[in-house]
Amino acid sequence: METVKIAGINVPVSKLGNNSGSLGADLVETDSTVRNLQNILYPIIEGRPVLLVGDAGVGKNALIYYINFKRNHPTARFSFNEDTLPEDLIGSYRLLLDGKGFAWGDGPLTSAVRSGSSFVADEMNLCPPHIIKRFSTIYESNYLELIEGDGSRILAQNGFNFIGTQNPSEGFEGRKPLPFDITRHYSTIFIDPHTPDEILFILGKLYPQMNDEILKSCIRISLDTESRVVSGAIGKGDLEKYHFNIRNLKKVCNRILSLKADSPELRFRELWNFYVEPFRKQEDRQAQIELLLKETGLKISPSLPEPKFEVHKSSLFCNDKEIPVSNTDHAKTILSSVPLPLKLREFIEKVYTAVQFKENVLVEYSEEQDPQLVLPLFTEISGVPLESVHLCKGIHTADIIGALKPIEGAQVGWVDGPLTKGIREGGNILITNLEAAGAELVEKLNMLTDDARALVLPPESSEEKPLSLKEDSRIFALKLFRKSKSTPTISRAFRNRFTSVLFPDLEDSETLQEILNFYLPEGDLVSKMAEFHTKIKDLSKKRTIGSANLMPYTFGLSNLLQWKDHIIRYADSSTGKEGIREIAFRGGKIAYTNQVSDPGERKELERILEFSLSGIEIVSDFFQTLEEKKKKSLTPSTEIEKKRWWDPELHKREPITGKAELKNSGRELREGIEINTPETGGQRKEGPDAWYGQETRGNMGQGEPAGGGGAWGYRTEELYKAFLAKRRILWEYTIQTSLKEFKEVFGKSLDEVQLNLDRLFDPEIDINRMYRSEGSRIDTRKYISFLSGKGDSKVFDKTTIDKDEEKLKGVEVAFLVSKSRRIFNFEYSVATLSAMLSSANILDEHDVNFSVTAYSDRMNRKDRIDLVQVKRMDEYFDEKKEEEMFDSLRSDWQGDSIEEYQLLEQIESYFSPDAQTKILVMISDFRGQRGKTELEHEINSRDNKRLKAEILKHSNKNYVFLGVGLGRRYIAEHLFPDSIQITSENFYNMPNLIGAELGRLILTHHSSRN
DSSP states (O other): OOEEEETTEEEEOOSSOOOSTTTTTTOOOOHHHHHHHHHHHHHHHHTOOEEEEEOTTSOHHHHHHHHHHHHTOOEEEEEOOTTOOHHHHHEEEEEOTTSSOEEEEEOHHHHHHHHTOEEEEETGGGSOHHHHGGGHHHHHHSEEEOTTTTOOEEEOOTTOEEEEEEOOSTTOTTOOOOOHHHHTTSEEEEEOOOOHHHHHHHHHHHOTTSOHHHHHHHHHHHHHHHHHHHHTSSSGGGTOOOOOOHHHHHHHHHHHHHTTOOSHHHHHHHHHHHHTTTOOSHHHHHHHHHHHHHHHTOSSOOOOOOOOEEEETTEEEETTEEEEOSOHHHHHHHHHTSOOOHHHHHHHHHHHHHHHTTOEEEEEEOTTOOGGGTHHHHHTTTOSOEEEEEOOTTOOHHHHHEEEEEOSTTOEEEEEOHHHHHHHHTOEEEEEOHHHHOHHHHGGGHHHHSTTOEEOOOGGGOOOSOEEOOTTOOEEEEEEOOOSTTSOOOOHHHHTTEEEEEOOOOOSHHHHHHHHHHHSOSSHHHHHHHHHHHHHHHHHHTTSSSTTSSSOOOOOHHHHHHHHHHHHHHOOGGGHHHHHHHHHHHHHHHHTGGGOOOHHHHHHHHHHHHHHHHTOOOOTTHHHHHHHHHHOOOOOOSSOOOSOSSOGGGGOOOOOOOOOOOOOOSHHHHTTEEEOOOOOSSSSOOGGGGGGSSOOTTTTTOOOGGGSSSGGGSOSHHHHHHHHHHOOOOOOEEEOOOHHHHHHHHHHHHHHHHHHHHGGGSOEEEEEOOEESSOSOBOHHHHHHHHTTSSOSOOEEOOEEEEETTTTTTEEEEEEEEOBGGGOSHHHHHHHHHHHHHHHHHHHHTTOEEEEEEEEBTTOOSSOOEEEEEEOTTSOOOHHHHHHHHHHHHSOOOBBOOOGGGGGTTGGGGSOTTOSEEEEEEEEOOOOSSOOSSHHHHHTSHHHHHHHHHHHHHHTTTEEEEEEEESSOOOHHHHOSSEEEEOTTTGGGHHHHHHHHHHHHIIIIIHHHO
16 A cells, blocks of 8 residues: 655555645644644544644644645535534535436535545534534444435445534634534544744745745744734724734735845835734834834834836736736726825725735725725726625525525526625625624635635535635625624634735825815815814714714714715706805705704704805816816826835834833732731731631631631630720721723733633524525425425525524522632632623623622621622623722722621522522632631531521522632532632632633523523
8 A cells, every 4th residue: 555654654645636736735844733743643544533623823724735635635625604504514405407307416524425535624613513413423433324315324435534623712702612522522632833933944944035034023023913912912902803823924924025025114014014904003003013113123114105006018006016907998997986095095005915915805994984985996906807795694604605596487596696606707706794794604704715715515506626716816805893892703713814904094184185176176165075074073073963862973984975976966057156055065964964863953063064165165167177077087107117216225223122021920919919917916917817826818718726826715705706896997908909900910811701701601503494485595305395296385495593692681690709808818809800800791791680799797796797789780880880899899808707608598689580590609718707627627517507508498499509619628519519619729710710600500500491
């Protein structure tokens, strides 16, 4: 048997042949790559299914392509998503071309099983587990039953391998870990990211012409940027998830080499496009600019030449970029039809650069902006066909890919969706509203947007091979900025497949006038229109108008263009100058003021508009100029300027050295803890803890009364209480920090916890099979039954993929937090604060009502319980409430512990009458009012026996309990049916532990009841 050596392992060469071209051929074998290859190859040779887990861009698919390239073996890859159905993988019946019969069409999985190919289930954890279990026999017993077809059993042929890939659930939107009853059948392999040295080695092999120092500089920039994103130093305010890896570095290197960007100035430009351009906040951009300046040796951002466009000999030139165009006249017409102020020219240059290097382009913009204005400049100018794919919430994959539909009369056939149609035509594809569709559809495009550049069609299409993009085809996508965490967005894995370009803000007066002057004659009218546009936007932003509305009025460039269109449409020389003023006034009302609901505000705005237009002077040749502007065309230059744009000697600067930054250790908050305890006699400053023997502050609540000290020297309860009654509170147990300071230190950790836990509360995916007598997609099996006379006329597939957005309705969570000084120290107080803040934000975001109650014996009287309502169940949780909750939980920890069973005697008071699922979370050390030496004695103490009895009693009444134990004494697990323990080793994960357990309890108990 012929073999080939891969990563030191002899692997049999396949006789089937490679069907993926050169995909994977450029993989460079580094130490970690060899290790990963070996980890994958042994299970593959043994015939075991493999699950590859790793971050976006670590090369999971590349490893499989490389293995199959080396052993000459075919690969079948299918991108999973939330609306993946069994028939998409297994197969279905399709109509014959003559319309007189049917034929079974294998799905990609069935085809791979028959042929012995490698089947790659890309992003497998995006698919609901109950769908994956349809083909469980494949990964359990290596066979597949065609219950959708003739019911036959297909044994996997030699060479078949099932390989799943997934991003980790932590840090990725929409990803949930696969359940163990699925993963236990797989050899799970975590793919680690490359080390910096390995990245340098890989890029050096791929781009041998690149200067070694430039490569190192680019790698440092990429690693520093990713580190800043992960730590929350940049990108946090954008509410987007960014990711920078070797995929970005390959694009940078490709550009630097091809554009001969050897000078620091040109290198700065290309680095900007990847490591500054994606960020929206100015402070983030400035931080990144400083990083680029340090690495390029420049002192200030270079002044680059303004973009200039020329069409010459079937090419469009933009400075040093060149894009082929099929129709020169068509390209000139498009260039002449759009206003191009400097900001738009700079934007277009960035897009053209991405187009030249075959990158997918993601245009991000705010709702006030209008990228439609310039879309033809990059979607149509090359002359290839354009197909637009408009996404929306609830759209089905079949709506954009294609389905069986009626074509002529009673004829039924496959009809391409817009995406498939665009790929077949070999043109550009424009995907709009990318943020609206959600992961269930967008992730289907993974294979189309990575190096494979192909789309797998469903079996009924009769297309067995993936449909590949043509060489000249480009993918453009439009996406709105994300303004709140409750709105959907794309995953960072999907974002990483695109080059992001932000649509510029065109709202400054100079740019607005330049745009208007393109359509209208220069003069007072244009300046007054721009002035009024700016004025009304400012009034809306300050809520001078619309103050009674929940949301402010929004005015954007589209309003101004609508106003302009009205003037152009109705301007008539016969009406004279006064007629122009009247038309402009009417157009302003239509475009702006008519949408204002308050009559008084509307009237005042119209008065401002009328006053602005009353003083304008209409030039005498206004109408003639207007007609000329309607007919103007581009007159291109005949020569291309190829000379150097600047003198390099003028840009030489001394290198800038930086200072190393201290790593985050939480030291800022640790220094804020203040415990001011008075002397109590003797040589030790024990303060209130004298009553517990040895000092307990800071020893994780492990002070033992048997360990010495004079506390228990007072033998009687009476003397003890008499002492307490006379004692004044002379000390304060407080974290001396503000919420702002706390978030500056621990904010990124909280954000990560919230993102990771959000997935636990994600809506459940329900696939509802429905068939109707009318519709657009025909189900072949139903149609066959109908034609045979054995079925009804409900042949149209109306299957819906539903998300139960209200699955958490009726859930209430009550937190009871012990604030006794025995458990107060840096670790536990910070952990409790973090847990409460992250839990509060997650529960509020998913409309789960919750309350927080702190308890202790504040005055140490031993005869009372002090309950502090930090947040009531019916209170609205906002920034003000968050501040109040933080202030309450960071201070006033000087109280004593209490008999905690008493808290549950009136448990119904913590919940509202409407609660269906009542979850009570207790956070304490559960050592009782008086700690004991032996753990067994504390578990069996009178206090804990009564607490356990109360928990059992109320559990039988459908209350759900979660005990969170603090300290190294594992008491909670003996008292509560569900518990977690927080120790000095895991305190930093307390928010994650509580949130994960809370999510599990909600999904378990609420789902089973409703």
